[in-house]
Amino acid sequence: MIYELEFERPVTELRSKIKELKEITKDADVDLTVEIETLEKRLEKLEVDIYNHLKPWDRVQIARHPARPTTLDYIPLLFNDFIEFHGDRYYGDDEAIVAGIAEFEGRAVTVIGHQRGKDTKENIRRNFGMPHPEGYRKALRLMKQAEKFNRPIICFIDTKGAFPGKAAEERGQSEAIAKNLFEMAGLKVPVISIVIGEGGSGGALALGVGDRIFMLENSTYSVISPEGAAALLWKDASQAKRAAESMQITAPDLNRLGVIDEIIPEVKGGAHRDANVQAEAIKDILKRSFNELLPLDSDELINQRYMKFKKIGEYEFEKQPEGKPKEVGQHS
Amino acid sequence: MLKELFAKSKKKYATVPLDREKQDVPEGIMTKCPSCKKIMYTKELVKNQKVCLHCGFHHSMSSHERIEYLFDAGSFNEFDKEMISVNPLQFPDYLEKLEKDKKKAKINEAVVTGVGSINGYQVSTAIMDSNFRMGSMGSVVGEKITRAIERAGELRIPFIIFTASGGARMQEGVLSLMQMAKTSAALKMFSNEGGLIISMMTHPTTGGVSASFASLGDINLAEPGALIGFAGRRIIEQTIHEDLPEDFQTSEFLMKHGQLDAVVKRTELKETLTTILKIHAPGGEWL
Numbered sequence: 221m222i223y224e225l226e227f228e229r230p231v232t233e234l235r236s237k238i239k240e241l242k243e244i245t246k247d248a249d250v251d252l253t254v255e256i257e258t259l260e261k262r263l264e265k266l267e268v269d270i271y272n273h274l275k276p277w278d279r280v281q282i283a284r285h286p287a288r289p290t291t292l293d294y295i296p297l298l299f300n301d302f303i304e305f306h307g308d309r310y311y312g313d314d315e316a317i318v319a320g321i322a323e324f325e326g327r328a329v330t331v332i333g334h335q336r337g338k339d340t341k342e343n344i345r346r347n348f349g350m351p352h353p354e355g356y357r358k359a360l361r362l363m364k365q366a367e368k369f370n371r372p373i374i375c376f377i378d379t380k381g382a383f384p385g386k387a388a389e390e391r392g393q394s395e396a397i398a399k400n401l402f403e404m405a406g407l408k409v410p411v412i413s414i415v416i417g418e419g420g421s422g423g424a425l426a427l428g429v430g431d432r433i434f435m436l437e438n439s440t441y442s443v444i445s446p447e448g449a450a451a452l453l454w455k456d457a458s459q460a461k462r463a464a465e466s467m468q469i470t471a472p473d474l475n476r477l478g479v480i481d482e483i484i485p486e487v488k489g490g491a492h493r494d495a496n497v498q499a500e501a502i503k504d505i506l507k508r509s510f511n512e513l514l515p516l517d518s519d520e521l522i523n524q525r526y527m528k529f530k531k532i533g534e535y536e537f538e539k540q541p542e543g544k545p546k547e548v549g550q551h552s
Numbered sequence: 553m554l555k556e557l558f559a560k561s562k563k564k565y566a567t568v569p570l571d572r573e574k575q576d577v578p579e580g581i582m583t584k585c586p587s588c589k590k591i592m593y594t595k596e597l598v599k600n601q602k603v604c605l606h607c608g609f610h611h612s613m614s615s616h617e618r619i620e621y622l623f624d625a626g627s628f629n630e631f632d633k634e635m636i637s638v639n640p641l642q643f644p645d646y647l648e649k650l651e652k653d654k655k656k657a658k659i660n661e662a663v664v665t666g667v668g669s670i671n672g673y674q675v676s677t678a679i680m681d682s683n684f685r686m687g688s689m690g691s692v693v694g695e696k697i698t699r700a701i702e703r704a705g706e707l708r709i710p711f712i713i714f715t716a717s718g719g720a721r722m723q724e725g726v727l728s729l730m731q732m733a734k735t736s737a738a739l740k741m742f743s744n745e746g747g748l749i750i751s752m753m754t755h756p757t758t759g760g761v762s763a764s765f766a767s768l769g770d771i772n773l774a775e776p777g778a779l780i781g782f783a784g785r786r787i788i789e790q791t792i793h794e795d796l797p798e799d800f801q802t803s804e805f806l807m808k809h810g811q812l813d814a815v816v817k818r819t820e821l822k823e824t825l826t827t828i829l830k831i832h833a834p835g836g837e838w839l
């Protein structure tokens with residue numbers, strides 16, 4: 221059962237009202253057609269009002285919805301013959317990241333994604349989707365394997381962040397993330413990264429150095445969680461809603477800041493309303509991206525990927541050299 | 553804001569005492585070591601590269617002090633000195649904070665980049681400075697470091713990074729996060745060309761800086777007693793509900809766990825770097 225989020229309660233209430241009236245019409249001999257039509261029109265308008273004007277905090281709630289499709293939900297809807305591979309070959313197998321090979325539209329691909337659990341038991345096993353170094357090292361191992369066999373790589377980003385723990389530090393969380401950023405920049409095969417839920421900080425970015433970066437409409441991508449930002453900025457984690465706004469973490473924000481290539485529209489109300497339809501939208505954009513990226517040779521691919529990241533950031537020069545126009549660094 | 557966080561986390565370390573900033577300015581004739589509490593002549597402390605004469609504690613050092621100690625006299629040419637931050641997220645008070653730090657630290661941003669020589673070996677370098685916004689990385693820091701790496705590639709000389717940073721710069725949000733990818737990608741391009749990367753981690757090197765270029769040296773070095781790690785100590789304690797060892801996330805801790813090539817005392821750094829540069833560049837240049 222999909223629970224309703226706070227902001228969509230008016231929609232739910234109206235919807236159940238309509239359902240109620242329909243029930244009455246069915247059982248009793250009364251004609252409520254006009255009333256129902258009026259309410260349905262109102263519902264349509266209300267849905268547009270609410271879902272077309274989602275606030276950042278509303279999107280955070282959708283991104284965190286327990287029923288929101290995860291990497292393992294999308295895999296069977298997008299790929300054939302997925303086989304999961306395990307382990308980093310150094311320490312262990314981190315179930316906060318799933319990875320393997322599959323077929324996409326007749327082409328061999330490698331699929332990697334963060335994986336949170338659907339219930340408490342699974343969440344404990346998957347550490348709430350927050351990887352340890354071995355998770356990132358497994359991802360990198362399979363990226364290098366993909367490169368060897370010339371398979372494009374698809375990464376699904378969905379994590380609150382890399383796990384902040386003692387063991388993670390001992391085993392080199394920083395190095396594991398850094399190494400992924402470094403090696404992904406040099407991969408000779410196309411890499412497509414899609415933020416499907418929460419994209420939390422370096423732990424998300426470690427699967428995010430792609431030739432294309434997409435975000436589902438209601439996903440978030442940020443340097444710090446809204447709660448973390450609120451605690452730092454105002455010493456008050458309950459100000460998360462305010463932080464979600466000022467930190468600019470939604471898909472439209474990142475699109476405007478020039479960080480992502482495109483927003484993948486979501487099913488009305490969020491991807492959890494219909495994972496099948498959502499997967500179709502993802503499939504379309506993957507097909508389109510492959511058509512653009514597969515003709516490129518590896519040098520072009522790597523160079524374009526570098527230029528893509530190189531242009532991210534905004535700065536200016538204090539004093540302008542004589543006769544030269546003021547240089548302003550900005551995304552295009 | 554990061555500063556407060558930083559100050560709080562610092563209080564937890566017996567081995568990494570607080571009030572480093574105050575010790576920065578050698579105004580007073582005498583300086584009290586925050587580690588061993590002994591009092592010494594500031595002049596002598598400075599002469600010893602700000603390493604305590606009694607206990608070996610490494611006092612915090614500004615980017616320009618590092619240049620003075622390490623680079624051959626008159627050899628350092630600074631680049632992109634005029635590059636300054638803007639306020640891409642329209643964050644309240646951000647520009648004012650930048651202005652304040654520009655005056656206080658007498659630099660335009662949290663990293664100084666340039667080309668200079670160490671005992672005759674030319675290198676491109678980026679030296680972070682924790683006096684400016686706790687050395688946090690925003691667009692300017694990322695761009696200056698990226699340019700310094702590219703410059704090393706163009707000149708075919710090694711790249712040395714000195715890190716001192718609390719991590720990402722919150723006020724630039726996701727743009728600051730992306731600087732991790734940008735600098736790491738620049739290092740990959742440079743590395744593919746055969747370029748030598750040396751990372752010298754100093755106190756503190758945490759968060760997004762630790763999880764990007766700081767950890768990507770062909771050779772990763774650290775100053776003694778530096779705080780180096782990904783997640784903040786307090787966050788880890790709150791998450792795992794257990795006490796952490798005293799030396800947690802220090803250079804020595806990283807060394808013990810195989811994360812570093814060597815812990816190098818500041819007073820021996822020039823010699824160590826010279827040896828590494830000599831071995832990598834028999835003719836004064838690579839390849």
Ligand SMILES: [Zn+2]
Nearest residue numbers: 585588604607
């Ligand atoms: Zn001392």
